[in-house]
Each structure stands twice: as structure tokens, then as C-alpha cells.
Amino acid sequence: MINDELRNEIVPIYKRIVRDLEHGARDDFNLCFFDLHNYDQAKVYQALPPQLRHQLIEWVDPSDLADVFDLIEPEVVEEDQLLSEMTPRYAADVLNDMYIDNVVDVLDEMTEDKQEHYLQQLSTANATELRHLLSYEDQTAGALMTPEYVAIKSSASIVEALALVKQVAEESEQISYIYVVEQDKLIGVISLRSLIVHPDHEKVKDVMTQSLVTVLPNDDQEMVARLMADYDLVAMPVVNEQNKMLGIIMIDDILDVIEAENAEDYERFAGVHNLDLEESPFQSIMKRLPWLIILVFLGLGTASIINHYDQLVQKMSVLAVFISLITGTAGNAGTQALAVSIRRITLKEKKGIFRMFFTELLIGLSIGMITGGTILLVVWVWKANFLLGLAVGLAMAGAITVANLAGAFVPLLMESLKIDPAVASGPFISTLSDLTSVIIYFNIASWILNVWF
Amino acid sequence: MINDELRNEIVPIYKRIVRDLEHGARDDFNLCFFDLHNYDQAKVYQALPPQLRHQLIEWVDPSDLADVFDLIEPEVVEEDQLLSEMTPRYAADVLNDMYIDNVVDVLDEMTEDKQEHYLQQLSTANATELRHLLSYEDQTAGALMTPEYVAIKSSASIVEALALVKQVAEESEQISYIYVVEQDKLIGVISLRSLIVHPDHEKVKDVMTQSLVTVLPNDDQEMVARLMADYDLVAMPVVNEQNKMLGIIMIDDILDVIEAENAEDYERFAGVHNLDLEESPFQSIMKRLPWLIILVFLGLGTASIINHYDQLVQKMSVLAVFISLITGTAGNAGTQALAVSIRRITLKEKKGIFRMFFTELLIGLSIGMITGGTILLVVWVWKANFLLGLAVGLAMAGAITVANLAGAFVPLLMESLKIDPAVASGPFISTLSDLTSVIIYFNIASWILNVWF
Structure with a gap:
């Protein structure tokens, strides 16, 4: 996904190839270009300006360019774009000469119209085979396989x-x-x-x-x-x-799958999609900002809950002291549960939903009670106020239990509702758990304090 | 790392092998065991109770068991333990017959004493070669390579x-x-x-x-x-x-590397180490709890900052309303920056530290100002109070900028201080950013409100 640049060793050869193409030095071009590994040829080809690619196509046979295209990652590079620069005949020859599983990958990235356009130019046998392979659902064994075996x-x-x-x-x-x-x-x-x-x-x-x-x-x-x-x-x-x-x-196709699946997991979890280390600051901003702004509005929900309890805070300003401790800790617990849940989804680990619910409830309650008990003691000692300690401790226990369940089940819910599960990222879960934590905190606090004061 | 169980298809064969071993039915054992793929043989071998493994060793040649051990993942399974069940002579024969890069992996997981113990029992040529390979640093090409090529x-x-x-x-x-x-x-x-x-x-x-x-x-x-x-x-x-x-x-060794590196990235980010989907609830609790409790004490730092501004909150309880909005949003921004930073470290993408600092500063400031500006407007309209909006908006901008820098640089700092960079997980960054956000928020608020009220 990354590393789109030419390797350092290739740069001087690239420059020589550019010169050769510009000056029509075909013999020297052949010497340079065909000495490269197919993968480096692919990188050079992509790096060339369009008019030089045009020149290159005139000098290189479709069957040789097919070897080059076999090494291009269609998920990363717009091969479609590259093919459209060629004459239809030349493009069809390239596709005919590529390994069929790679052609499937290329066609898979296109609109159906374009797919059809290319399929009609291919040899009948090839096109029939391709239509069959394209019919398998994405991300299955069928979509990855090639019928070319011995x-x-x-x-x-x-x-x-x-x-x-x-x-x-x-x-x-x-x-x-x-x-x-x-x-x-x-x-x-x-x-x-x-x-x-x-x-x-x-x-x-x-x-x-x-x-x-x-x-x-x-x-x-x-x-x-x-x-x-x-x-x-x-x-x-x-x-x-x-x-x-x-x-x-x-x-080699499986290596790509593993890379892609892992990147997907990671980006999903981090709430940073299409992570790209080469992007400009402006691109980074445009990628990170929308998600943050959406979560700000969810955060405003949390703010309005606290606002609802304004009178209570006016009476006992010490309640404000523990807001971020409770929301933060619950968010951390939710994030941990989320990490486990996302892995489970990726690995298709299907346990019974009830068993999972009770397991996660048990984990959340245990972690919540131990952490809540600790904080009860700390607040009791610090503020010399047992009831305040009780309110904060109970709220912590409740908030952690709920956040733990949210971290575990929100991604499953998204998955079953066919919503892009990437929405259930760490930032989303912790912002959501801010909301539930604050509701739990102020309800418990107002109940305990109303009863005893 | 996962999937430690026998495949369903293997279970009946496993049961038959257990019966054969118990009843001394060697011919039937041979029929069953040697019909399995080496990987399944390895799974069966590991699943057997120790006394049946003992019986198996008497029936199977070291050279055949070497093929089985070649398919065991030493990072996951205690091969050491398995070897110690054999006579020293038999264990040495197994190691002598394994592929040398796999023996390196096995020895790498042992204490130096045990390494030495096994090395001394191996053939001299093999031991010399092994000592050389073991001298390469972990996670380098040298540590992965085998000298057995054509x-x-x-x-x-x-x-x-x-x-x-x-x-x-x-x-x-x-x-x-x-x-x-x-x-x-x-x-x-x-x-x-x-x-x-x-x-x-x-x-x-x-x-x-x-x-x-x-x-x-x-x-x-x-x-x-x-x-x-x-x-x-x-x-x-x-x-x-x-x-x-x-x-x-x-x-095949590279496949394992990719899996391990990606899992490392993910666990590092999520703050869930040695993620294991098969663990018991008790194990989950013991794994997740310590980290949460440590972060609770960091969170108490945040609480004591708010406590420090108790008088201000008493005067203006509305300040409490926006605590979680600011800490939450800054935490989210920090988490995004962290995800990018961890990927960069894994891929050894070394940009100039100054260039990176200014890029991240620019990104943080831009995101902060846009988000802060939005929230200024919302608070101004909602609370009909421009100064309050200004305080919250400015605090948001500052908190995001700082959290963004923290997310980007804390992992680099850990890396260069040789502290386990896993410490710089998402939960740690958001808890740290709670602290800085609250400091920024109350400083700005008290300054603005003191000046104008």
C-alpha cells in the first residue's frame, strides 16, 4: 500500500530510460529496460509521464508488457487508467497474455461497463473463463484462484x-x-x-x-x-x-491478502482509513477531520447530559472532578474489548452470542468492580467522603461494564446490519462510552446524594 | 497464534491414534499417523498426553519426527518442553534432522543454558553453523535465513x-x-x-x-x-x-513474520497484549486489568487538576459541561496520530524529525482550529455566551494540537528510549491527552473569564 516510489538503485536507470525514450535510442532502451526485474519495470512504467509510456508501448511487445502488468497491484494502481492509454487491440493483447487470476483482479476494480468493454475484446475462451471467475464473491477462494495448474x-x-x-x-x-x-x-x-x-x-x-x-x-x-x-x-x-x-x-496472492486484511483490521480499529504515509498534510487533514467533527456532535450529546445536571454540579462542584476519570477509564475498557471483538470478526470466530454476552458481562463486571472498588477507596480517603467515593466507584463499575459490552457488541451489530464496520472504531467507542458513562455517573450520583443528603 | 485446536476432520483420526497407542496397535498407528500431513501430525503430537507421546517416540524415527517438528511454530508452542520429554540422544537426532533455520527458531526461544545443552549434543558441523546463525540479531534477515540452498x-x-x-x-x-x-x-x-x-x-x-x-x-x-x-x-x-x-x-518463514509483525502493531495500538481468543474470562481479566488500573492513576492526575480549579467550577458550573467534549475530541485526534506513527515506526519510515514535527504541528493546528471554530459557534449559540464559546473553542484547538503531537511523538520517544513502545497504546495516549486537555482548558477558561468578568 505504501512505498510507491522507485527504489534508490533504480533511479539512475529510470533517468537513462527517460532519456532513451525522449531521444529514440531504442537499443539502449532495450538494454536498460529488459535488464530490470519485472517488478522494477512496472515501477518505471508507472513513473513515466504518459507521452513516454506511449513511446514505450511502441517499442515493447504486449506479451512483454503483460509480464510487467502481472506484477502491478490492482488495488493500489489504476491499471484501468494505464490500459486506456493503449489502443484497444494492444490492451486486449496485454490482458490475453497476463496470468488469468491477475486479469480477474484488474477487471474486479473496474465498473461493469468497462469490464464488459474489455471482455468483448478478449479471446472467447479467455472471456468465458474470466466471466466465470468474476462471478465468485469478492474475498473468497474462488475469486483468488487461477485455473492454470498442472x-x-x-x-x-x-x-x-x-x-x-x-x-x-x-x-x-x-x-x-x-x-x-x-x-x-x-x-x-x-x-x-x-x-x-x-x-x-x-x-x-x-x-x-x-x-x-x-x-x-x-x-x-x-x-x-x-x-x-x-x-x-x-x-x-x-x-x-x-x-x-x-x-x-x-x-503471492495470499501474501497480498494477509497484508490487506491486517491493514483493514488496523485502520478499522484506529479510525484512520486508507492509511497512507506519503500523503500531504492537506490530505491528512481532509482524511482525519470529518470523522472528528462527527464525533464532536456525539460529544455534544454528552455535554448536554452534563448540562442537564447543572444544578447538581452547582450544589456539588466536586462531581466535576471525576467526570474525565470515569469517562476515560470506561473508554479504555471499551477500547480493549473492541480490539478483541474486531479480531474475532476477522477470524470469523463465531461463538454463541449468548455465551459471548455472558462472558463479556462477567469480564466487564469483574474489571468494573475491582477498578470501582479501588477508586472508592481513593476518593473516600482523598475527599474524606464515603458517599462521594461510593457514587464515583459505583459509577465507574457501571460505566466500565457498559463500555466493555459496547466495545464487544457494537462491531458485531454493525456487521449484522451490513453497516461498514469501520464505523465502530476506537474513537467511536470511546466517544459513545463518554455518553453512557456520564449518564450512569450523574444518575448514580444524584440518587445517592439525594437519598443521603 | 490462534487456532490451537485440531481441525474437525482430524478429531476421529486423533481418537484412533490414541486407541492405537494405548493398545500397542503399532501397524494401525502407522497406517493412521503416516497418512496425515506433517502439520496435522504436529497438532496430534501436541494434543497427546505425555505418556502417549512417550509411546509414540518409541515407534517413530527421529528423522520422521523432525519433519513434524519442522511444522511447529516455536513462538507459540514450547518445543523445549516437548524435547525435554525425549532422551537426549533422540532429541539431538530430531534437531540434527530438522531444517537448520527451524532449529535456530527453536533454540532462539530457550534460555542460554538450555541452548548450550542442546548445541553440545549436535554434530559439530551443525553446531558451528547454528552458533553462527544464532549470533544474528533477532528480527533481521540473518536470523531468518538458512544456509541450505542450491x-x-x-x-x-x-x-x-x-x-x-x-x-x-x-x-x-x-x-x-x-x-x-x-x-x-x-x-x-x-x-x-x-x-x-x-x-x-x-x-x-x-x-x-x-x-x-x-x-x-x-x-x-x-x-x-x-x-x-x-x-x-x-x-x-x-x-x-x-x-x-x-x-x-x-x-513460509516470511508469512509467519508478516503475521507476527501485524499482530504486534495491532496489539500495541489497542493496548491488549498477546491477544488470545481462546483464553478464559479469568485470563482476560488478568490481562486487561493491570493496564487499566495504571491508567486510573494517571486519570487521577487529571482529576486533581480539575480539583485545583474547583473554585472556578463553583463560580461557573457550565465549565463542567464541556470537560468530556474537549478531552474526548483531543483523545480522538491523538489516537489518529498514534495510528499513523506506529505504522511509520514498523515500516522504518524515517523522515527528518523536524520536518515531521512541523507537519504534525500543521495538521494538529488546522484540525484544532476548524474543530475549535465549530465548537465556538455551537457553544456561542447554545449558551448565548461568546466568551464561553471562545474559551471552549480555544481550549479545544489547543488540546487537539497537543494531543496530535503526543500521538505522533510519544511512540518515537519510547522507541528511542528503548522503552517497550507497546506502552504508547491508544488508551495511554487518550488518558495522557485527558490530562493535557484539562490543563489547557482550565488555564484558558480562567484567563478569559478573569480578564472579562
């Missing part, structure tokens, strides 16, 4: 398998595993390493592993990522309920 | 290279890339895919890629992770300043 029959010999790998290695995105498929069903897997180690005449079926780890196309991408990390897999096969082989998911 | 001379032919790969495939952890090394220096790389695709008689030097991406042994693991994700690499070569090849870092 399959073989169990009766084949090792030497036949190696010959097959040799034949398809050029187009297949990965050849670390060869999948053993009989009548469309996945029955085993054999690693390229095993193929190389075993004698030529042995049969695939005697060498293959049958302890398979597979996922279904509707499985969540986070679960796929966890399985691949646990089992140390470089590719994960996707099968349907009948164990029919549908495709594979590659480790 | 190297070849550039003058070799493809067929020679393939023969070499075949020969070492059994012991090498990865064979996707073969590194071309001349006089110890890394000069190129060739993928197994290229080896397979190219005709036998071609030379490695004509086929190899020279656009290498490498890291130094002291480079931070987070940087390695980013490069591997960007360049879609399955293995990353580690070289020294003279380009001497030292080892490679594998993608």
Missing part, C-alpha cells in the same frame, strides 16, 4: 509427468505442485521436488501424497491464508463439494 | 544443473531457485522452471537472470517481507556487503 493422471510414470511439466512450464503460473486428477476429481498431489528425486519408471500413484489440504470456492480468503501459512503450502487447490478440481491459489 | 557455477550446463538439483533435492528446503555463485559471490539466479524448460545443452550463464534482489543480514525482517511480497519471490538470497552469498530466506 494436472496429471495417477497411472502416468514419473518420466511422463516430467515431460508434461516441461511442456506446460512456459504458460503455467506455478509448477511446484502437480495435481493428480482422475475423472475431474482431485485424488493426490506430487511436488516437482518428488518428481525430480524419484526414478523415471516409478508411477505417479505410488509417489503422490494423498493427505490433501483443499478449500471450497466460497471459503473466506482469510481462512485460506491461515491454512497456507500453517501447512507451509506454496499453492492451495480449490475443489467443489464433489471434490472436482477447480483451480489453485498462489502464495 | 548453488551452481555459471559454466555448468542445464543438464548438469538438473543433475545437481536431483542430488540435493532430498535435503534442501527449497529448490525453486538455483543460485549461480562464482568465487563465493552471487552473480545470478535460475529458476527450476527455467532449468526444465531450456534445452539440456545450454549453459547456465546464458539462461540465468542477473537482475537480482538481495538483502543484507542486518536488514530488518519487515523490509525483507515487503520485498518478497512486491517481487513475488518464493526465496530471497542474503548476501554480505561484498555480495558473498550467505543464505536464503524462505517464503
